[in-house]
Amino acid sequence: MVAAGMADGKSWYAVRCVFRWDASEGAPYEERLTLWQAVSMDQAIARAEVEARTYARENGHRYLELAQCYRLDTAGRPGDGDEVFSLLRDSSLGEEAYLDHYFDTGHEHQGTATEA
Template identity: 85%
Template sequence: MAAADVAHEKSWYAVRCVFQWDAWEGTPYEERLTLWQAVSMDEAIARAEGEARTYARENGHRYLELAHCYRLATTAGRPDDGDEVFSLLRDSPLDEEAYLDHYFDTGHEHQGTTTEG
């Protein structure tokens, strides 16, 4: 495959956008991942942000203009079971318990439950 063809080959990208639900009590924040097939990270972000603005407008939320993008390692076909769809590395001086409490387990998360049958 020629270099010019590789430059236009599509890859899968996961884009995380952040919203605030102003109409809900407590005005919670939402981190939402969407999946895009695009030729570049810039294209994936642009498409995701367009969709994010529509999602926010249609649902009465505010898009906070923050998008993180991750290129999936696999590009052959569609993503499959077990494929990594997002990764973010963050430096922090916090120990593991404080880190998890600060970023992921504040006690204010709105999470569903699962039942095993």
């Protein structure tokens, strides 16, 4: 039995696109991951960017024309625990400084509106 997506040469890709919410207080940035089945990274990015422009237009945001792609190493549909994105970054910062600089600036909007 051939896993879904394998017989047609397609793989799953996660694409991260970056947006600016100009109409929101503070004009925050959004990093958004979407999942695509495609035959190549180029095709996944092209499809993701079409969706990103639509998402931005429909929500009053600006797409900043940055898309980063990651091919999932999965046979068939993604499942529990599958890695969906990875980005390596060289930095001379120590661990705590690195986390503070890139991930814990104090200006993150985390969680959802439905969380208590």
